[in-house]
Structure formats: structure tokens, C-alpha cells
Amino acid sequence: MSVSRHEPPRRRDTAALIVAAGLVVIGAVLLWDSSRLADLGGYSGVGPASVPRVVGVALIGLAIWTAVEAMRGDFPLRAPQNIPPVLWIVAGLAAQLILLNVAGFSIATGLLFAFTARAFGKRNLAMTIPIGIAVSFVVWTIFSQLLMLHLPAGPLEHLVFPRG
């Protein structure tokens, strides 16, 4: 990776500090959750709460280590990201999970297909959405009718296969 030319050598890495904070939160959740378990260690002295406790403490320790590296700027340089395409894919996945049980597999997945294609440069949604729905419908037909996989059906699927 070519080192950015204009940036001065960075000291504090704020994003990495946020990562460290996130790790503390996860560690704390593990400790909090394990504190309300009845620790039935029995003979062994190691019960259901023991491992989450160890993992929680370890994560908090790693968070401290992360914070130290972040303060010293030891994290590897991150390539600048092109955010809109990433958001298009996230939006596609979100649209699919919201619509899946309402509009059925083909329409929901068709949107995901079109949004992903858009993220990679096929910008014309008026063309890619129909293509996506058609492709998803073919996949739905193969996997739900031939391989007996349970894929949610919607209006489009019911129209072609009235019995589902």
C-alpha cells in the first residue's frame, strides 16, 4: 500500500480508540450476563459462568492493549474508503430482510441484487431491478420446487405457482 504523501505521521488513532471502547462494552456485557447465572460448578469448580467471565476479562484486557496501540498510532494505515457503494450493499441487505416475508423471496432478493450491482457500477436501477427479480425468481423456482428448500413466497411466486 503506498503511504499517503500529504499526511503527517499520525499519533492518536481515534477510530482505533472507538474499537477499544467497543471491546470494553462487549467484555462488560459478558461479565454482566455471567453474573446472573447460577454457577453450578459442582465438583469441577468450573460452571457455565466461568468461560464467559474469562472471555470478558480477556476482551477488556485486549481493549486496554488496543487503546495503547491506538494512542501510539501503531495501527496499520487504512486505505481511504469509498463509502456510497458500501451503503448501497447494506441498503440492499436491509431491504431484503424487511421485504422478505411481505413481498416474497424474488422481489426482496431482486432489490438486493440490483443494489449490489449498483454498488459495483451498474447504475441503471430501472434495468437491474427487473433483471434481479427475474434471476431471483428462477433461483426460487429451482431451490424451492426442485430442492425443497423453504423460501418465503410472495405475490409473484403465488401468481405463477398458486399452490406455493
Add this chain to the structure above:
Amino acid sequence: MSAFEFLLQGLATAADPMMLLYALVGVTLGTAVGVLPGIGPALTVALLLPVTYRLDPAGSLIMFAGIYYGGMYGGSTTSILLNTPGESASIITALEGNKMARKGRGGPALATAAIGSFIAGLIATLLLAFLAPTIVKVALVFGAREYFALMVLAFVTVSAAFGDSALRGLTSLFLGLALACVGIDQLTGQARLSFGVPELLDGIEVTTMAVAMFAVGEALFIAGQRVQVDEEVTAVRGSIWMSRKDWARSWKPWLRGTFIGFPIGAMPAGGAEIGTFLSYAAEKKLTRHPEEFGHGAIEGVAGPEAANNASAAGTLVPLLTLGLPTSATAAIMLAGFQQFGLQPGPLLFATNPTLVWGLIASLLIANAMLLVLNLPMIGLWVKLLKVPKPWLYAGILLFATLGTIGANPSSFELGLLLAFGVLGYLMRLFGYPIAPIVVGLILGPMAEQQLRRALSISQGDWLYLIQSPIAATLLAIAALALIVPLILRARGKGEMLSQLAAEED
């Protein structure tokens, strides 16, 4: 019975027409995903887990192993013709192979890769067959503490020992272990980390997590790159056959690559790509044509391509005999066994020898199929290289979500897929390795169970864990593998310059 007799019996199982069909589907899919940049064998097996849920266990496992082998073959095609590795294990092939292709020697490059892969696959699979019974015999005396020690060793080597940052490797591992705690505790039936959400009581699905990490995370990361490259496919000109001189220069690297790749694959250190770099280093040192390296030396294709196939077979040694995955793909294959209620390890050789030996024998058959698929039919795969990126990634995400929906058609599961996908993206962005979180999620519950079993045998005496020589040795190696690299890295920063000076000799 000797390994040879078992292998013959296995061949009888594997020659069943249905099994041959499974193997054929596996190697074809494997070659395809190997050829396509952006998807690897780990992802493909993860995608197929929900689809194969209702199919025959032996057939499905044969298919998974075929995908692993096929991925190693297919990856070389992309590296040679596109200068973009189809597979991380084929990166080094791009170095010399693409140079050969640009000089019009793409045919011999593809041929030496395919024939080298075949020979390495053949030798390494036979090594697997003849080593397995010995290791199984040793492993039969393993108790809970030995297994626990073995898993600790795997945790350390996968996460901390060799990556470029022990901190990020360990963080990834412990995130996996934290996720492994979610769900009902196996021994006491108490719900852990489920926050009253019924969907979480069964724990985090390995397939959802793996698909999110490898498919969604990767797609997000590639989409986020500022520079999008579209490389031209170099056409294969001239004969695809190797000349007598090509053969003479290839056979030694094939054998050396095999014997470098096999042990590296079996070591709990990571994936098949490590052996490829070592093989390249060895070939460059031993070659009689050093001036050709960097300009299309056939040895630089033959050695690494043999090494990556031998590694794939080497990975199966600890996986089948000890139930220990040493790479992300092996971890997903372990999840594949578990899906059918099978636990790989010494007991499986005793309780289900037909399945194990059928699987090993079918690898020999799959290997032969791959040679045919990848040499005479190479033109077909070259066409796959021309699929434009938008359709490729749209298709990958379509199938990624299809697998998750097929296993559990709920918005909650898709939400998890999205959340872990974003996590995978962020981890790639910040330089966290992906394999440790997957291995942690899969091995975490097993390690916890063995630890608690061992400690209930000893009635809570922790010293019991190190009172067996095998367990003590394994734990000592794990401790060394954790501490030594940390010291070396701390010292290494100051000594970088003196090391550079030492390399001049």
C-alpha cells in the same frame, strides 16, 4: 487391516455412481469458485451447508472435499490469465504465471499448474491415507485434557503466533469465543447471553457467521475500494502442451512443492498459501535459471501450485484424525461434519470407517477428475473470467442470502447476517484476521466442554491439566507460540536494520 486394505474398501465406496456424481459436482463447483476472484472454498462450503442439510452425509462431505481440492486448481487459472489471484493460495502463481502468459506461454503455465496439482494431490492424499491410522492410534488414548490442550494450541497458532499482530489476532479469536458463549449451556441448560431473544437460545449459526464474514464482509470491502481495477484477460496463445524442456524443469519443483506443502497444511498455522510462498522461495534458491525469475520462470508456477494442493490434503490430516481444523476452510468443513451429527477424530475411524475411507478414496478420484476438468476443458473456465464484477457480486450475495434464508427464513437471521457482514467489513478495514473469529466460534464450545469435563474428573484440580505428558507438551508449545513471537516482534523493531544487513550475505 492395513491402510492399503482400508483404502481399497474406500475405493469401492467411492466408485458408487451417486458418490461419483457428488465428487463431480464438488470438483466442478470448486474449480468455478477457484476461478472466480472474490469467492473461495471456505465461503462455498459455508453456502452449501444449508442446501446439503437433507442430502446424504458421505456424499456431501465428498462434495465439500472436492470443492477444497478444486479451488486450488481453479485459482491458478485466474492468477495466470488475469494477474488477479482467484484464491489466496494462488497469489504467488500470478508472479511468474502471468508473465509466462504475456509471453505467449500461458498454455504450458496452465499445464504445469494442473499436472503439478494432480501429482501433489495424488501423493499427498496417499500420505494422508497412510499416516491417518498411525495418528488415530496415538489419539485414541487422548482424554479430555489432551483435547483441551490441543484446542488451546490451535487457538494460539491460528490467532497469535504468526499473524502480523498478536493483538488483532487475539481480539478476533476472543470475539469468536464470546459469540460461542451465546445460547443454552450444554451442561446445565442455562441460557447465556441470549437477552430473552428466543432466536439466540440455539446459539449463533456457524454458517450464518461464515457466510457473513466471507461473502458479505468481502463484498463490502471490495465495493469500498477507491481504485477498481478491471484487468484484461490474457488470451491463451499457442499450444497448451508442455515441451520436453518444460517437463524436465517442472518435475522436481512438483515434488519439492508437495513435500513442503503437505506438512505446512497439517500444521495448525493457517491456510494453504503459506506453503506456496515457501515453495517459491525454495525454487528461486535452487533454480539453474535465476535470471528467468520475475520474467516467467516455469518453476515458480510448478512448485507453488503443487504446494497448495498438497497443503489442502495436509489440512485434512488433523481434521480427520483429531477433529482439529487448521484453517478457515477446514473449520467450515468441521461444521459440515457436525451438521450430520458426526464428530471427526479417532472415534470416527472406528465407528464409521466406510465414511472416512470412502472420503479419502474419493479424493483420489476427484483429483483425477480435476486434471480432466482443468486441462482439456480450460476454455470453459476462461469464459467464467469474463463475468463482469457487478453481476458477479450481485450473484454472490444472492446465493449468500439464499443459504441463510433456506436454513432459517427469518428476518432475525438476515439481520445477524447483515450485522456480522458489517463486522467482517470493519475487521478487514482495521486489519483484523478473519480466521480466528470463525475458529473461535466453532472450537470454543468444544474446548469449554473438554475443560469442564477434565476438571470434573480431577474434582477442580487445575494441575491435572498438565499432569499428562502429552497435554503438558501441547500446552508448553502453545505458551511458547504465544510468547516467543511477542518478544521477537518487540525486539524486531530495533533490529530491523541489522537484519537487513545480515540478509546481504
Add this chain to the structure above:
Amino acid sequence: MHRALHSLTSVLSTIRAAIAVASATEAHRHPAAADLRRLGIDEARFAKIHL
């Protein structure tokens, strides 16, 4: 004795470099120059591969 030790360190550091390069490329990052050099890989050529 000294020579044996020397060659052992050389083998080990080659393996270490291979693992470091492997883990870097896995994450689409460019590996350290020193590691590439130890493996005999030309840095400039390696940079041309699209990871």
C-alpha cells in the same frame, strides 16, 4: 554447530516470513518489504498483482 544453528534460524525466519506474507495478503494488504525479500519475491512485481 554454529553453522547448523545458522541454517536453522534461516529456515525458521523464512517460514515466519511466509506466514506473515500469507496473513497480509489474506487481508488484501501489502506485505512488509523485508518479508518479501526474505522469500526472494520481487517487491515491485508483487505490487502489480491485484490483491
